[in-house]
Amino acid sequence: MNFLELVRKRYSLRKYAPRPVGRAALERCIEAARLAPSACNSQPWRFIVVESTELRERLAETAFSGIYKMNQFACRAPVLVVMIRETSGYAARLGGTLRGVPYSLIDLGIAGEHFALQAAEEGLGTCWLGWFNERAVKNILGLNRRTRVDILFSVGHPEEGADLPEKKRKAAAEMCEYR
Amino acid sequence: MNFLELVRKRYSLRKYAPRPVGRAALERCIEAARLAPSACNSQPWRFIVVESTELRERLAETAFSGIYKMNQFACRAPVLVVMIRETSGYAARLGGTLRGVPYSLIDLGIAGEHFALQAAEEGLGTCWLGWFNERAVKNILGLNRRTRVDILFSVGHPEEGADLPEKKRKAAAEMCEYR
Numbered sequence: 340m341n342f343l344e345l346v347r348k349r350y351s352l353r354k355y356a357p358r359p360v361g362r363a364a365l366e367r368c369i370e371a372a373r374l375a376p377s378a379c380n381s382q383p384w385r386f387i388v389v390e391s392t393e394l395r396e397r398l399a400e401t402a403f404s405g406i407y408k409m410n411q412f413a414c415r416a417p418v419l420v421v422m423i424r425e426t427s428g429y430a431a432r433l434g435g436t437l438r439g440v441p442y443s444l445i446d447l448g449i450a451g452e453h454f455a456l457q458a459a460e461e462g463l464g465t466c467w468l469g470w471f472n473e474r475a476v477k478n479i480l481g482l483n484r485r486t487r488v489d490i491l492f493s494v495g496h497p498e499e500g501a502d503l504p505e506k507k508r509k510a511a512a513e514m515c516e517y518r
Numbered sequence: 519m520n521f522l523e524l525v526r527k528r529y530s531l532r533k534y535a536p537r538p539v540g541r542a543a544l545e546r547c548i549e550a551a552r553l554a555p556s557a558c559n560s561q562p563w564r565f566i567v568v569e570s571t572e573l574r575e576r577l578a579e580t581a582f583s584g585i586y587k588m589n590q591f592a593c594r595a596p597v598l599v600v601m602i603r604e605t606s607g608y609a610a611r612l613g614g615t616l617r618g619v620p621y622s623l624i625d626l627g628i629a630g631e632h633f634a635l636q637a638a639e640e641g642l643g644t645c646w647l648g649w650f651n652e653r654a655v656k657n658i659l660g661l662n663r664r665t666r667v668d669i670l671f672s673v674g675h676p677e678e679g680a681d682l683p684e685k686k687r688k689a690a691a692e693m694c695e696y697r
Contacts, residue, residue: 342639369694374525386694448627460521515548515565
């Protein structure tokens, strides 16, 4: 599978089979994220992979309740991955402040997508989730109040019969020009 | 080449051969970026691929001068790609405001890394550049003052004899735990 094929294969999976996910596959996904580039090589990320049924159920129930319930599909995923944004190193922070761009968020995007693309290569589906009760997530995981949990991923095998949805994107001419 | 091999192959190239880059390869890099996921499918990005020698030289000279000269290596890249951050759609913007996370930056990271990984697959090298004179870039390209040019990429073939550098990253156990 070449990279463009992998990119086309990755999509936001919202229908998960109950089948568990192997630890080795998860480790390869984390390895792909670990090797991601970042501003000044700050690597401003940390992952918590929640596999145990009891913890995952408690986490999902509170993370996706109330105003966050549009993401309740993630309660059926056999794995939830919590992505924490750490503070960048000094040089990246200084540069980011001078430029007015918090690079650590771009870095999070890069590392998270490495994770998601490796998952797609493993035959797994993922969904990037930004809309959840962060406070509840931190409470349940015993994280410091000031920890920044910006992203969760739901991870699992696609439900049987799940179709690869068509990608709806702007045309190339709308998002790129050559000069 | 599987995805982890591609991830290992991608590195920040700072020594470019003068050899030009084919348009078809650039189009495939843009295609990979175009298909990237984003919050609420906002696709908050736009690319300007600067290939023409005259414009590229003017751009590079001013973008990487003065306090930005640590990135002057990029003046020797045969292509510069300007990545513009557009405003996200309403839902992503509202969610981002409520959560305190500007998702468009995460989205930029995702799409930019799709670009960089496809370039690696093409045998090209890239470097993510966040440290440049944004005002000068906008002036030279005739962009509106309020346009957000967060990222430039230098793109080209590696200089002959360029070695794949070793990746220095935190150990897996330092950036991930399983629960």
